[in-house]
Amino acid sequence: MKYKTLKGLQDILPPDILIWQHIETISRDIFKIYGYQEIRLPILESTDIFIRSIGETSDIVEKEMYTFQDKGGRSITLRPEGTASFVRAYVEHHLYNNAVPQKYYYMGPMFRYERPQAYRYRQFYQIGAEAMGIEDPKLDAELISMLARILNGAGLENLNFEITSIGCKHCRPAYKNALKNFLQSKLNGFCGDCQRRFEINPLRILDCKVPDCIASRHGSPPVIDYLCEECKGHFDGLKHYLKMLRVPHTINPNLVRGLDYYTKTAFEVTSESLGSQKAVAAGGRYDGLVNEFGGPPAPGIGFAIGMERIVPLIKDSLKKSEYPDLFICPIGPEESEEALILAEQLRENGLWIEINYDKSSLKSQMRKAGRLGARNVIVLGEDELKKREVVVKDMMSGTEVKTSIDIQELIKAIKA
RNA sequence: GUGAGUGUAGCUCAGCCGGUUAGAGCAUCUGACUGUGGCUCAGAGGGUCGGGGGUUCGAAUCCCCUCACUCACCCCA
Structure with missing residues (x-):
């Protein structure tokens, strides 16, 4: 066969497309009752937008971006995620001047140059939501509740909602130090990846699945003990409201986000029915990002759902043409x-x-x-x-x- | 980037201790039934056996290289 899709890309054909349409319809319906409006953003952005927001040392920026030069010699990148583009648009169009909270959603393809695997593609689709301008954890709880409603509405079952707080620019450095101090002496007991992580991003060691590493890090200080007053209060509030709204969840202090811009609330939804790529949705708060992009110090929180990861979890009965x-x-x-x-x-x-x-x-x-x-x-x-x-x-x-x-x-x- | 597995018809696969023209089921098309589908029966079309090289009288089958796909590591939605 002469022509075929590029590695890691796929054609989505009937009858599978019916499941995609079903998920999109449910999502739109639910976004509507929460007051989220659709926005459509370009797939290409100036490369520095992603470097600036996602972080220079993150894996995405270091080795996964589709970056090229356009005919004018500018460095252009196919978006690897949605939030950076969103914040750029938020600042560019002064959306922070609208009544708070400003709530938006989007659906579309993202691109990462990774080795393809089950439920992991180079072009993959996300449904994302972003809520801006409110610091109160009631918004965090509401957003997570909305996410649960979308996933359940789409027909997913047996999902785990894990939440944590990763602190802010005030308390995180202290925690990082405490963690490094704890790990320093035991470094030899960790795998090669973790030894590398120790320098780049020690938090990630908490996430390693190698049995020796799990044993070696036993007794490490939990992030939650190092939160500053404000972050702690926020996290307590979130837990309270989630309980109140009866959103089932577990606290996972080892939850780690791969993007630099997250602050305070971080969460992830996983399904045991998938392979090793089991995160179906994830998100968190990013209170410093708008400011970083030249806007006012507006807080924000968002999530993204991975389409390819929820499609296989939805019953084939919906494929009825x-x-x-x-x-x-x-x-x-x-x-x-x-x-x-x-x-x-x-x-x-x-x-x-x-x-x-x-x-x-x-x-x-x-x-x-x-x-x-x-x-x-x-x-x-x-x-x-x-x-x-x-x-x-x-x-x-x-x-x-x-x-x-x-x-x-x-x-x-x-x-x- | 690393490791393992798999490549034969549109799909699922058999054949693989080398031996004529490479098979099955499903699917497609046609006919039995000149104006009524599904069931049945009969038939037809469809293959560079992933590609290249080697061994051999002879390779889908054995060896080497390569490409692609898949899964896992890594990372993440």
């Missing part, structure tokens, strides 16, 4: 033209009509109608045109009803 209301079998060339006209007239009334285009035996036309799953069939022959009468055959029951060739009469017979 719809079927044509009527298939028209013309017998000769004259009838064939008549069928073309009749089909258009019926479509005016919102019916899905299929006709047979080439000349083939009635047998073969019927077979085609059956294969398409057409609800009804009519045969157009010399007799029918002469008498202006057709027989509408119900393909499920096999029953036949004689009807005059009149649009309203036909519709009545088809819908019966």
Whole structure:
């Protein structure tokens, strides 16, 4: 085969697309009742937008971005995530001047140059939400509740909601130091990756799955003990409100985010039904990012759902296609033209009509109608045109009803 | 970037201790039934056996290289 999709990219075809549409519809419905409005952002951005927000030493920036030069010599990057572009737009259009909270959602493709794997693609789709301008943890709780509502509404079950607080620019450095002090002496007991992490991002050691590392880090100081007054209060508030709203969740102090801009609240939703890439959605608060982009010190919080990771968790029963209301079998060339006209007239009334285009035996036309799953069939022959009468055959029951060739009469017979 | 596994028809796969023209099921198309589908039966189309090289009288089968896909590490939605 000569041409195929690039590595890590995929075509999404029927009937799978029906599940995608289902998820999108549910999401839009729920965003609406929470007051989130859609925004559409460019897929390309200036490279420094991502470096600035995601962090220079993050894996995404270091080795996963699709970056190239445009014809003007500018460095351009296909967005690896949505929040950076969103914040750029938020500042660029002064959206912070709108009444708070400002709430937006988006759906679209993201790109990361990674080795493809189950549920991990180089072009992948996210549904994201961002809520701006409110610091109160009630908003955090509400956002997480909305996320739960979307995922449950889409038909997902057995999800784990994990939350934590990773502190802010005031308390995180102290924690990082405490953690490094604790790990320093035991460094030899850790895997090579963790030894590297010790320098780059020691928090990530908490997330390592190597048994020796889990043992070696046992007894390490939890982030939560190092939160400053403000962060602690915020986290306590979040826990309280989540409980109040009955959003099932667990506290996971080892939860680590790969992006630099997160502050305070961080959360992740996982499913045990997936492979090793089991995070179906994740998000957190980013109170410093807008300011970083040249806007006012506006707080923000958001999440992103990974489409490819929730699609396989949704029942195949939703893949049931719809079927044509009527298939028209013309017998000769004259009838064939008549069928073309009749089909258009019926479509005016919102019916899905299929006709047979080439000349083939009635047998073969019927077979085609059956294969398409057409609800009804009519045969157009010399007799029918002469008498202006057709027989509408119900393909499920096999029953036949004689009807005059009149649009309203036909519709009545088809819908019966 | 690292490791392992898999590449034969549109799909799922058999064939792989080398041996004529490479098979099955499903799917597609046609006919039996000149104007009525599904069931049944008969038939047809569809293959560079991932690609290249080597061993051999002879390679889908054995060896080497390569490419692609898959899963896992890493990382993350």
